[in-house]
Amino acid sequence: MQTLTALEQLDFTRIIPGHGVVLPKSHLTFFRGYLSDLIAAVKKAAADGASLDEMKKAVGDQLAPKYERGMSKYPLGQYRDRVGTNVEMVYRKVVKKA
Secondary structure: OHHHHHHHOOOOOEEOOOOOOOEEOHHHHHHHHHHHHHHHHHHHHHHOOOOHHHHHHHHHHHHHHHHHHHHOOOOOOOHHHHHHHHHHHHHHHHHOOO
16 A cells, blocks of 8 residues: 555656556556555454455445446456455455454
């Protein structure tokens, strides 16, 4: 999150990700928002006692209205193809380590 915030402060107009197409700088803000919302949603679901499988479905559905369209227009993959893996990684790297 800190790296994305720092990148947003630099003077440039395009980003070249490791996969996919060249994107406008504004995509950093979109992606940082997604990560922030994802982390918060996974933490809340874990605190509420949800299992990992329940989190994958619930968090994916919860964030879809805001992020599905924007994350499904690039060739790397569709939102629904990745959100479960993203939930699991946040759970393992953020929630379980806490």
